[in-house]
Amino acid sequence: MRRFGFLFAAGEVPLARDASARFLPWLIAFMVYLAALALLAAVAMDAMAARWQGDLQGRLTVQVPAPGDPTNAQARQARLDRTVEALLQTPAVIEVEVLARGQTASLLEPWLGEAARAPELPVPDLIAVTLRRADAGLGDLAQRLEAAVPGATLDDHQRWLARLFALAGSIELLAFLVVALVGAAAIATVIFVTRTGLAIHRQVIELLHVMGARDLYVAEQFQGHALRLGLAGGLLGAAAATLTVLGVAWLLRGEQSLLLPSIRLGWLAWALLIALPPVTGLVAMLTARWTVLRTLARLP
């Protein structure tokens, strides 16, 4: 118990009265807030990419171009039949669903409005294909489709997924960059504040030293102080970030969008928010300890 006394005890160095005790928590809170938002963005982006991948895995979309005369329903149907037949001959395929003209039209409606339903529009037909397994081999399906209906294309969504992952990856990278920069700034601030404290209280510290205090005796007073300030700042910052995200989610409530990352706090997000304050406190504490020990090593 004695070993952790520094967590609560004030000690002889009157750090709690320094100006740093007032401004440091706010400064740290601001930095933690930025870091938390960056981390939450990365987590949301990652979740969205994972959701898309889960939805699209083992699924293909086949596009069958419309016949020369888009209004010719018979020709359209014949082309679809040939395509479906080619698909069903493939062992990996377990389900084939031809999207009704109406479904395709409603996909286009946001862009074309009522015109999307016009029969003369040369809209390709879409066939959703489900595979037995995500990585099932398709053999020469692409060629057979081309043979069945020239121009029919097979889309396994890999290109779209790859771009989505690239985007998610860069946002994550950016987030980690922000966290690293903010962390470095926070550490530099704690070092600076600790050095200032050492200078302000130089006389008391030298006295303790001359009386035979180990460097740790002084370091513990500083690290306890830094831990308390770091924890306070971390709590403030994490709370502000939580409120921000919940606020944005509330503003966007009811908005359904496939492309917006889900604005909910998943377990990972909560875990990050809960971990941030103690991590901040710990980093502040270790930084202060290291700074004090390094500085005191210069005393005889």
Added chain:
Amino acid sequence: MIRLEEVSLRYGEGPQVLRRVGCHLEPGSFHYLLGASGAGKSSLLKLLYLAQRPSDGRVSLFGRDVARLTRRDRALMRRRIGVVFQDFRLIAHLSAFENVALPLRIAGEPEHRVRSQVSELLSWVGLKEAMEALPPTLSGGQQQRVAIARAVIGRPSLLLADEPTGNVDDRIATRLLYLFRELNRTGTTILLATHNEALAARMPQPRLRLVEGKLKEEPADTPPAEPAAPIPTEATGAGAR
């Protein structure tokens, strides 16, 4: 207990404060350290309480060369040395009680022992009523007694006192001298720096005299310099090595 060999001290590019000084003080001894203002008494004590490294030469305490101690052992050695600083160095925001308690806290004494020992000693030096007072609210003499109490609370083997009677009247000065003698009788080695020849004459003990950076030993029975006279130009009975 204390051995200086060829010790020199110079602050940066300043003048040489100590010039190849040597001396040996036995355990249990009681010496005055005399010398004019600026002679280097405080500087010599600083070497002995390990707040300053000599520019040259060897300082040994408790039979060990201090330059060769580990950092940890130096800290432990400092705990065996009580220091009364010329400027007291009381911590202004801590009560007299907390100031005196410092060495015990540093040594990790349990709280109940700290309470009883500090109260007892403060009563003994006549500061029972001032225990909770902050040093700036105490008189110079009271502060000095707090400083002395702090120096002796840890029962040091070596007590270094720098002008410990500078701020008190003759009556209290004599009382403090008796306190030091009592401590000395219980085994504490004492080195008391002062420029007050009259004080040293009141209770004769062997003396070390600093003159122009050199240290000379004088036995206790050396006739004292005239109390009111200016500092002698020539040290009598020089026993320097």
